[in-house]
Protein backbone atom coordinates (compact mmCIF):
# COMPACT_ATOMS: atom_id res chain seq x y z
CA UNK A 335 0.00 0.00 0.00
CA UNK A 336 1.48 3.38 -1.04
CA UNK A 337 0.65 6.54 0.84
CA UNK A 338 1.19 9.95 -0.71
CA UNK A 339 1.25 12.03 2.45
CA UNK A 340 2.06 11.52 6.13
CA UNK A 341 -1.60 12.25 6.99
CA UNK A 342 -2.93 9.56 4.64
CA UNK A 343 -0.36 7.10 5.98
CA UNK A 344 -1.46 7.65 9.59
CA UNK A 345 -5.13 7.46 8.68
CA UNK A 346 -4.81 4.39 6.46
CA UNK A 347 -2.51 2.51 8.79
CA UNK A 348 -4.54 3.25 11.92
CA UNK A 349 -7.72 2.21 10.11
CA UNK A 350 -6.17 -1.22 9.55
CA UNK A 351 -4.84 -1.50 13.12
CA UNK A 352 -8.25 -0.63 14.59
CA UNK A 353 -10.08 -3.07 12.30
CA UNK A 354 -7.64 -5.89 13.08
CA UNK A 355 -7.58 -5.29 16.85
CA UNK A 356 -11.13 -4.25 17.73
CA UNK A 357 -11.82 -2.79 21.16
CA UNK A 358 -8.14 -2.54 22.15
CA UNK A 359 -8.20 1.18 22.87
CA UNK A 360 -4.93 1.44 24.82
CA UNK A 361 -3.13 -0.46 22.06
CA UNK A 362 -4.63 1.84 19.39
CA UNK A 363 -3.54 4.86 21.44
CA UNK A 364 0.07 3.66 21.78
CA UNK A 365 0.36 2.72 18.09
CA UNK A 366 -1.23 5.96 16.96
CA UNK A 367 1.32 8.05 18.89
CA UNK A 368 4.21 6.14 17.34
CA UNK A 369 2.86 6.14 13.78
CA UNK A 370 2.18 9.88 14.02
CA UNK A 371 5.88 10.43 14.80
CA UNK A 372 7.15 8.12 12.06
CA UNK A 373 4.96 9.14 9.14
CA UNK A 374 7.31 11.80 7.69
CA UNK A 375 10.23 9.37 7.86
CA UNK A 376 8.32 6.48 6.31
CA UNK A 377 7.11 8.54 3.37
CA UNK A 378 10.73 9.15 2.35
CA UNK A 379 11.82 5.56 3.14
CA UNK A 380 9.20 3.62 1.13
CA UNK A 381 11.25 0.38 1.19
CA UNK A 382 10.29 0.04 4.89
CA UNK A 383 6.63 0.21 3.92
CA UNK A 384 7.25 -2.28 1.07
CA UNK A 385 8.72 -4.76 3.57
CA UNK A 386 5.77 -4.08 5.89
CA UNK A 387 8.04 -3.31 8.84
CA UNK A 388 5.37 -1.30 10.63
CA UNK A 389 2.68 -3.94 10.03
CA UNK A 390 5.05 -6.56 11.47
CA UNK A 391 5.86 -4.39 14.50
CA UNK A 392 2.21 -4.11 15.52
CA UNK A 393 1.64 -7.86 15.21
CA UNK A 394 3.08 -9.61 18.31
CA UNK A 395 5.46 -12.44 17.49
CA UNK A 396 3.58 -14.56 20.04
CA UNK A 397 0.80 -14.13 22.61
CA UNK A 398 0.28 -16.63 25.41
CA UNK A 399 -2.96 -16.48 27.39
CA UNK A 400 -3.50 -18.97 30.18
CA UNK A 401 -5.66 -19.98 33.14
CA UNK A 402 -4.24 -19.36 36.62
CA UNK A 403 -6.12 -21.43 39.22
CA UNK A 404 -5.31 -21.02 42.93
CA UNK A 405 -6.95 -21.43 46.34
CA UNK A 406 -7.50 -18.48 48.68
CA UNK A 407 -7.13 -18.51 52.48
CA UNK A 408 -10.80 -19.44 52.97
CA UNK A 409 -10.41 -22.53 50.78
CA UNK A 410 -12.27 -21.05 47.78
CA UNK A 411 -11.05 -21.86 44.28
CA UNK A 412 -10.09 -18.70 42.35
CA UNK A 413 -9.42 -18.36 38.63
CA UNK A 414 -7.43 -15.55 37.04
CA UNK A 415 -6.15 -14.98 33.54
CA UNK A 416 -2.43 -14.82 32.75
CA UNK A 417 -0.78 -13.13 29.73
CA UNK A 418 2.61 -12.88 28.08
CA UNK A 419 2.88 -10.81 24.92
CA UNK A 420 6.21 -11.50 23.17
CA UNK A 421 6.17 -8.53 20.85
CA UNK A 422 9.51 -8.25 19.09
CA UNK A 423 12.84 -10.10 19.39
CA UNK A 424 14.74 -8.34 16.58
CA UNK A 425 17.46 -6.89 18.82
CA UNK A 426 17.57 -9.34 21.75
CA UNK A 427 15.62 -11.76 23.93
CA UNK A 428 12.13 -10.61 24.91
CA UNK A 429 12.26 -8.36 27.97
CA UNK A 430 9.52 -6.55 29.87
CA UNK A 431 7.70 -6.47 33.17
CA UNK A 432 4.83 -8.43 34.66
CA UNK A 433 1.82 -6.45 35.92
CA UNK A 434 -0.64 -7.80 38.51
CA UNK A 435 -3.68 -5.49 38.62
CA UNK A 436 -7.41 -6.02 38.24
CA UNK A 437 -7.49 -3.82 35.12
CA UNK A 438 -5.09 -6.06 33.13
CA UNK A 439 -6.45 -7.18 29.74
CA UNK A 440 -5.06 -7.95 26.29
CA UNK A 441 -5.20 -4.33 25.12
CA UNK A 442 -3.13 -3.12 28.09
CA UNK A 443 -0.64 -5.97 27.67
CA UNK A 444 -0.22 -5.22 23.97
CA UNK A 445 0.19 -1.47 24.46
CA UNK A 446 2.84 -2.07 27.12
CA UNK A 447 4.70 -4.67 25.02
CA UNK A 448 4.63 -2.35 22.00
CA UNK A 449 6.03 0.58 24.03
CA UNK A 450 8.61 -1.74 25.56
CA UNK A 451 10.07 -2.62 22.14
CA UNK A 452 10.92 1.05 21.47
CA UNK A 453 12.06 1.70 25.04
CA UNK A 454 14.42 -1.27 25.08
CA UNK A 455 15.90 -0.21 21.76
CA UNK A 456 16.63 3.22 23.27
CA UNK A 457 18.58 1.78 26.20
CA UNK A 458 21.49 0.85 23.89
CA UNK A 459 21.31 -2.72 25.33
CA UNK A 460 20.32 -5.86 23.36
CA UNK A 461 16.76 -6.48 24.55
CA UNK A 462 13.57 -7.22 22.60
CA UNK A 463 10.12 -6.16 23.79
CA UNK A 464 7.50 -8.06 25.83
CA UNK A 465 5.02 -7.60 28.65
CA UNK A 466 2.97 -9.92 30.82
CA UNK A 467 0.66 -10.02 33.75
CA UNK A 468 -2.66 -11.01 35.19
CA UNK A 469 -5.96 -9.54 36.32
CA UNK A 470 -5.00 -10.67 39.82
CA UNK A 471 -4.37 -7.84 42.29
CA UNK A 472 -2.08 -8.48 45.30
CA UNK A 473 -3.82 -5.58 47.12
CA UNK A 474 -5.74 -6.94 50.12
CA UNK A 475 -4.34 -10.48 49.71
CA UNK A 476 -2.29 -12.30 52.36
CA UNK A 477 1.35 -13.25 51.70
CA UNK A 478 0.27 -16.89 51.45
CA UNK A 479 -2.33 -16.03 48.79
CA UNK A 480 0.19 -13.99 46.80
CA UNK A 481 2.66 -16.89 46.95
CA UNK A 482 0.08 -19.46 45.82
CA UNK A 483 -0.97 -17.23 42.95
CA UNK A 484 2.64 -16.55 41.86
CA UNK A 485 3.44 -20.27 41.93
CA UNK A 486 0.43 -21.14 39.81
CA UNK A 487 1.20 -18.28 37.37
CA UNK A 488 4.81 -19.44 36.96
CA UNK A 489 3.82 -23.09 36.58
CA UNK A 490 2.48 -22.15 33.15
CA UNK A 491 4.75 -19.22 32.27
CA UNK A 492 7.98 -21.23 32.79
CA UNK A 493 7.40 -23.10 29.53
CA UNK A 494 7.65 -19.88 27.53
CA UNK A 495 10.55 -17.97 29.14
CA UNK A 496 14.28 -18.50 29.70
CA UNK A 497 17.44 -16.46 30.24
CA UNK A 498 18.14 -16.26 26.48
CA UNK A 499 14.49 -16.35 25.39
CA UNK A 500 12.38 -14.04 27.54
CA UNK A 501 13.34 -12.38 30.83
CA UNK A 502 10.41 -10.84 32.76
CA UNK A 503 10.69 -8.23 35.56
CA UNK A 504 8.31 -6.34 37.87
CA UNK A 505 5.72 -3.68 37.11
CA UNK A 506 2.54 -2.51 38.87
CA UNK A 507 1.72 -4.99 41.66
CA UNK A 508 4.92 -6.98 41.13
CA UNK A 509 7.75 -5.95 43.46
CA UNK A 510 10.50 -7.78 45.33
CA UNK A 511 8.10 -10.12 47.13
CA UNK A 512 6.37 -11.30 43.94
CA UNK A 513 9.65 -11.63 41.98
CA UNK A 514 10.94 -13.83 44.81
CA UNK A 515 7.95 -16.20 44.68
CA UNK A 516 8.03 -16.32 40.86
CA UNK A 517 11.78 -17.01 40.80
CA UNK A 518 11.53 -19.71 43.47
CA UNK A 519 8.89 -21.59 41.48
CA UNK A 520 10.82 -21.25 38.21
CA UNK A 521 13.96 -22.61 39.87
CA UNK A 522 12.07 -25.54 41.34
CA UNK A 523 10.38 -26.51 38.07
CA UNK A 524 13.40 -26.02 35.80
CA UNK A 525 16.09 -27.09 38.29
CA UNK A 526 18.07 -24.09 37.15
CA UNK A 527 19.37 -21.05 39.04
CA UNK A 528 19.67 -18.46 36.29
CA UNK A 529 18.89 -14.91 35.33
CA UNK A 530 15.40 -15.67 34.09
CA UNK A 531 13.80 -12.79 36.03
CA UNK A 532 15.26 -9.41 36.93
CA UNK A 533 14.53 -7.43 40.07
CA UNK A 534 15.87 -10.30 42.18
CA UNK A 535 17.09 -9.79 45.77
CA UNK A 536 20.66 -8.59 46.20
CA UNK A 537 21.94 -11.82 47.71
CA UNK A 538 20.34 -14.11 45.12
CA UNK A 539 21.39 -12.64 41.79
CA UNK A 540 19.92 -9.15 41.86
CA UNK A 541 21.67 -5.96 40.82
CA UNK A 542 22.45 -3.08 43.16
CA UNK A 543 20.13 -0.15 42.38
CA UNK A 544 17.52 -2.14 40.41
CA UNK A 545 14.71 -1.04 42.80
CA UNK A 546 15.88 2.56 42.56
CA UNK A 547 16.63 2.52 38.82
CA UNK A 548 13.36 3.67 37.21
CA UNK A 549 12.91 6.63 39.57
CA UNK A 550 16.59 7.61 39.65
CA UNK A 551 16.86 7.23 35.87
CA UNK A 552 13.77 9.40 35.44
CA UNK A 553 15.43 12.16 37.46
CA UNK A 554 18.72 11.83 35.53
CA UNK A 555 16.78 12.16 32.27
CA UNK A 556 14.84 15.16 33.63
CA UNK A 557 18.13 16.81 34.67
CA UNK A 558 19.24 16.53 31.04
CA UNK A 559 16.00 18.06 29.80
CA UNK A 560 16.22 20.93 32.28
CA UNK A 561 19.86 21.54 31.31
CA UNK A 562 18.79 22.28 27.72
CA UNK A 563 17.19 25.42 29.19
CA UNK A 564 19.98 26.14 31.66
CA UNK A 565 17.92 24.88 34.59
CA UNK A 566 18.13 22.16 37.26
CA UNK A 567 16.01 20.55 40.00
CA UNK A 568 17.40 22.99 42.57
CA UNK A 569 14.54 24.85 44.25
CA UNK A 570 11.85 23.42 41.92
CA UNK A 571 8.46 22.33 43.24
CA UNK A 572 7.64 18.81 42.02
CA UNK A 573 4.32 16.97 42.00
CA UNK A 574 4.46 13.18 41.75
CA UNK A 575 1.59 10.71 41.35
CA UNK A 576 1.73 7.14 42.65
CA UNK A 577 3.38 5.90 45.82
CA UNK A 578 4.88 2.66 44.54
CA UNK A 579 8.32 1.72 43.30
CA UNK A 580 8.74 4.41 40.66
CA UNK A 581 7.17 7.23 42.71
CA UNK A 582 9.21 6.47 45.85
CA UNK A 583 12.61 6.58 44.15
CA UNK A 584 11.66 9.53 41.95
CA UNK A 585 10.80 11.44 45.12
CA UNK A 586 14.06 10.35 46.75
CA UNK A 587 16.32 11.41 43.87
CA UNK A 588 14.43 14.64 43.16
CA UNK A 589 14.80 15.56 46.84
CA UNK A 590 18.52 14.71 46.75
CA UNK A 591 18.90 16.97 43.70
CA UNK A 592 17.42 19.92 45.57
CA UNK A 593 13.74 19.80 44.59
CA UNK A 594 10.74 20.13 46.87
CA UNK A 595 8.43 17.17 46.29
CA UNK A 596 4.93 18.04 47.52
CA UNK A 597 2.58 15.22 46.45
CA UNK A 598 2.22 11.44 46.21
CA UNK A 599 -0.91 9.42 45.46
CA UNK A 600 -2.57 6.04 45.14
CA UNK A 601 -5.78 4.95 43.46
CA UNK A 602 -7.86 6.33 46.37
CA UNK A 603 -6.49 9.88 46.49
CA UNK A 604 -3.39 12.06 46.98
CA UNK A 605 -1.48 13.79 49.76
CA UNK A 606 -0.18 17.36 49.57
CA UNK A 607 2.66 18.25 51.92
CA UNK A 608 3.45 21.99 51.59
CA UNK A 609 6.74 21.51 53.50
CA UNK A 610 7.91 18.88 51.00
CA UNK A 611 9.00 15.30 51.57
CA UNK A 612 12.45 14.99 53.16
CA UNK A 613 14.58 11.84 53.54
CA UNK A 614 12.80 10.76 56.74
CA UNK A 615 9.33 11.19 55.24
CA UNK A 616 10.33 9.25 52.13
CA UNK A 617 11.64 6.41 54.32
CA UNK A 618 8.26 6.42 56.08
CA UNK A 619 6.44 6.09 52.73
CA UNK A 620 8.69 3.17 51.71
CA UNK A 621 7.96 1.38 54.96
CA UNK A 622 4.24 2.17 54.76
CA UNK A 623 3.88 0.89 51.19
CA UNK A 624 6.50 -1.87 50.96
CA UNK A 625 6.32 -3.46 54.40
CA UNK A 626 2.91 -2.61 55.89
CA UNK A 627 1.20 -2.35 52.48
CA UNK A 628 -0.75 0.66 53.76
CA UNK A 629 -2.54 3.48 51.94
CA UNK A 630 -1.17 6.95 51.20
CA UNK A 631 -3.90 8.65 53.30
CA UNK A 632 -1.99 7.39 56.38
CA UNK A 633 0.77 9.89 55.52
CA UNK A 634 -1.54 12.77 56.47
CA UNK A 635 -2.25 11.13 59.83
CA UNK A 636 1.47 10.78 60.52
CA UNK A 637 2.33 14.32 59.28
CA UNK A 638 -0.60 16.57 60.20
CA UNK A 639 0.61 19.54 58.10
CA UNK A 640 -0.07 17.41 55.04
CA UNK A 641 -3.57 17.25 53.56
CA UNK A 642 -5.25 14.19 52.06
CA UNK A 643 -7.57 14.65 49.06
CA UNK A 644 -9.71 11.53 48.48
CA UNK A 645 -10.77 10.51 44.94
CA UNK A 646 -8.55 13.15 43.34
CA UNK A 647 -5.29 13.42 41.39
CA UNK A 648 -2.46 15.84 42.24
CA UNK A 649 -2.43 17.88 39.01
CA UNK A 650 -4.29 20.86 40.49
CA UNK A 651 -1.40 21.58 42.88
CA UNK A 652 0.87 24.33 41.46
CA UNK A 653 4.32 22.99 40.51
CA UNK A 654 7.34 23.58 38.27
CA UNK A 655 7.77 19.93 37.32
CA UNK A 656 5.09 17.19 37.17
CA UNK A 657 6.20 13.55 37.25
CA UNK A 658 3.33 11.09 36.71
CA UNK A 659 4.46 7.74 38.18
CA UNK A 660 1.24 5.75 38.73
CA UNK A 661 -0.45 4.37 35.60
CA UNK A 662 -1.65 4.97 32.03
CA UNK A 663 -4.03 7.82 31.13
CA UNK A 664 -3.77 9.61 34.46
CA UNK A 665 -3.46 13.17 33.03
CA UNK A 666 -6.29 14.38 30.79
CA UNK A 667 -6.43 17.49 28.62
CA UNK A 668 -8.13 19.63 31.27
CA UNK A 669 -5.55 18.62 33.88
CA UNK A 670 -2.75 19.41 31.41
CA UNK A 671 -4.20 22.91 30.93
CA UNK A 672 -4.40 23.36 34.71
CA UNK A 673 -0.76 22.32 35.10
CA UNK A 674 0.32 24.88 32.50
CA UNK A 675 -1.91 27.63 33.93
CA UNK A 676 -0.31 27.03 37.34
CA UNK A 677 3.21 27.52 35.95
CA UNK A 678 4.40 23.97 35.22
CA UNK A 679 7.25 24.02 32.69
CA UNK A 680 8.27 20.37 32.59
CA UNK A 681 6.38 17.05 32.52
CA UNK A 682 8.57 13.95 32.75
CA UNK A 683 6.76 10.62 32.61
CA UNK A 684 7.73 7.82 35.00
CA UNK A 685 4.64 5.73 34.25
CA UNK A 686 3.93 4.22 30.83
CA UNK A 687 1.59 6.41 28.71
CA UNK A 688 0.27 8.45 31.68
CA UNK A 689 -0.76 11.39 29.48
CA UNK A 690 -3.83 11.18 27.28
CA UNK A 691 -3.36 12.34 23.64
CA UNK A 692 -5.20 15.62 24.41
CA UNK A 693 -2.79 16.31 27.28
CA UNK A 694 0.26 15.63 25.10
CA UNK A 695 -1.08 18.06 22.50
CA UNK A 696 -1.38 20.75 25.21
CA UNK A 697 2.19 20.16 26.41
CA UNK A 698 3.57 20.28 22.88
CA UNK A 699 1.56 23.33 21.80
CA UNK A 700 2.71 25.33 24.82
CA UNK A 701 6.33 24.31 24.21
CA UNK A 702 7.09 23.07 27.73
CA UNK A 703 9.63 20.29 28.25
CA UNK A 704 7.71 17.03 27.85
CA UNK A 705 9.17 13.51 27.73
CA UNK A 706 7.28 10.27 27.01
CA UNK A 707 7.74 7.38 29.44
CA UNK A 708 9.45 5.20 26.87
CA UNK A 709 12.43 7.57 27.03
CA UNK A 710 12.38 8.91 30.58
CA UNK A 711 11.45 5.71 32.45
CA UNK A 712 13.83 3.44 30.53
CA UNK A 713 16.31 3.37 33.44
CA UNK A 714 14.40 0.48 35.02
CA UNK A 715 14.70 -1.89 32.10
CA UNK A 716 18.22 -0.65 31.39
CA UNK A 717 19.28 -1.70 34.88
CA UNK A 718 17.48 -5.00 34.35
CA UNK A 719 19.73 -5.38 31.31
CA UNK A 720 22.71 -4.69 33.59
CA UNK A 721 21.37 -7.36 35.98
CA UNK A 722 21.32 -9.83 33.06
CA UNK A 723 24.93 -8.96 32.26
CA UNK A 724 26.00 -9.47 35.89
CA UNK A 725 24.16 -12.83 35.96
CA UNK A 726 25.91 -13.93 32.76
CA UNK A 727 29.38 -13.08 34.02
CA UNK A 728 28.50 -14.31 37.55
CA UNK A 729 29.67 -11.12 39.18
CA UNK A 730 27.96 -8.35 41.10
CA UNK A 731 28.97 -4.76 40.47
CA UNK A 732 29.04 -2.05 43.13
CA UNK A 733 26.17 0.45 43.45
CA UNK A 734 28.53 3.15 42.17
CA UNK A 735 29.33 1.14 39.04
CA UNK A 736 25.63 0.55 38.32
CA UNK A 737 24.75 4.18 39.04
CA UNK A 738 27.44 5.38 36.61
CA UNK A 739 26.11 3.06 33.90
CA UNK A 740 22.55 4.22 34.57
CA UNK A 741 23.56 7.89 34.30
CA UNK A 742 25.43 7.18 31.07
CA UNK A 743 22.48 5.32 29.57
CA UNK A 744 19.97 8.07 30.47
CA UNK A 745 22.34 10.64 28.95
CA UNK A 746 22.61 8.54 25.77
CA UNK A 747 18.81 8.20 25.54
CA UNK A 748 18.49 11.95 25.94
CA UNK A 749 21.10 12.48 23.20
CA UNK A 750 19.17 10.12 20.88
CA UNK A 751 15.97 12.13 21.52
CA UNK A 752 17.83 15.32 20.66
CA UNK A 753 19.33 13.79 17.54
CA UNK A 754 16.01 12.69 16.09
CA UNK A 755 13.64 15.14 17.78
CA UNK A 756 15.19 18.58 17.33
CA UNK A 757 12.81 20.87 15.44
CA UNK A 758 13.76 23.73 13.10
CA UNK A 759 12.92 26.30 15.80
CA UNK A 760 15.41 24.67 18.20
CA UNK A 761 12.83 23.03 20.49
CA UNK A 762 13.00 19.28 21.11
CA UNK A 763 10.10 16.99 20.32
CA UNK A 764 10.99 14.13 22.70
CA UNK A 765 8.06 11.99 21.48
CA UNK A 766 9.29 12.10 17.89
CA UNK A 767 12.93 11.72 18.95
CA UNK A 768 12.27 8.63 21.09
CA UNK A 769 9.96 6.96 18.58
CA UNK A 770 12.24 7.54 15.61
CA UNK A 771 15.44 6.48 17.39
CA UNK A 772 13.82 3.28 18.69
CA UNK A 773 12.12 2.50 15.38
CA UNK A 774 15.23 2.87 13.21
CA UNK A 775 17.24 0.49 15.39
CA UNK A 776 14.55 -2.22 15.44
CA UNK A 777 13.63 -1.75 11.76
CA UNK A 778 17.25 -2.16 10.62
CA UNK A 779 17.58 -5.39 12.61
CA UNK A 780 14.30 -6.70 11.17
CA UNK A 781 15.40 -5.88 7.62
CA UNK A 782 18.73 -7.66 8.18
CA UNK A 783 17.09 -10.82 9.56
CA UNK A 784 14.68 -11.32 6.65
CA UNK A 785 11.00 -12.16 6.75
CA UNK A 786 10.66 -13.94 10.10
Ligand code: NDP
Nearest residue numbers: 505506507548576577578579580600601660661685686714
Ligand atom coordinates in the same frame (compact mmCIF):
# COMPACT_ATOMS: atom_id res chain seq x y z
P1 NDP B 1 3.68 -0.10 41.91
O1 NDP B 1 2.70 -1.20 41.93
O2 NDP B 1 4.88 -0.20 42.77
O3 NDP B 1 2.96 1.28 42.24
C1 NDP B 1 1.90 1.74 41.47
C2 NDP B 1 1.32 2.98 42.12
O4 NDP B 1 0.39 3.57 41.22
C3 NDP B 1 0.57 2.69 43.40
O5 NDP B 1 0.66 3.79 44.25
C4 NDP B 1 -0.86 2.50 42.88
O6 NDP B 1 -1.87 2.74 43.83
C5 NDP B 1 -0.92 3.52 41.79
N1 NDP B 1 -1.90 3.10 40.78
C6 NDP B 1 -1.92 1.91 40.12
N2 NDP B 1 -3.00 1.86 39.30
C7 NDP B 1 -3.65 3.03 39.48
C8 NDP B 1 -4.81 3.58 38.91
N3 NDP B 1 -5.54 2.90 38.02
N4 NDP B 1 -5.18 4.82 39.32
C9 NDP B 1 -4.45 5.51 40.24
N5 NDP B 1 -3.34 5.03 40.81
C10 NDP B 1 -2.94 3.82 40.43
O7 NDP B 1 4.09 0.08 40.36
P2 NDP B 1 5.36 0.80 39.76
O8 NDP B 1 5.73 1.97 40.58
O9 NDP B 1 6.36 -0.23 39.46
O10 NDP B 1 4.80 1.29 38.34
C11 NDP B 1 4.20 2.57 38.16
C12 NDP B 1 4.21 2.94 36.68
O11 NDP B 1 5.57 2.97 36.21
C13 NDP B 1 3.48 1.97 35.75
O12 NDP B 1 2.93 2.70 34.67
C14 NDP B 1 4.60 1.08 35.24
O13 NDP B 1 4.27 0.47 34.01
C15 NDP B 1 5.71 2.10 35.09
N6 NDP B 1 7.06 1.57 35.06
C16 NDP B 1 7.55 0.80 36.07
C17 NDP B 1 8.84 0.34 36.03
C18 NDP B 1 9.46 -0.42 37.17
O14 NDP B 1 10.68 -0.65 37.12
N7 NDP B 1 8.73 -0.80 38.20
C19 NDP B 1 9.70 0.58 34.86
C20 NDP B 1 9.12 1.47 33.88
C21 NDP B 1 7.83 1.91 33.98
P3 NDP B 1 -2.72 1.54 44.50
O15 NDP B 1 -1.86 1.02 45.59
O16 NDP B 1 -3.97 2.20 44.95
O17 NDP B 1 -2.98 0.53 43.40
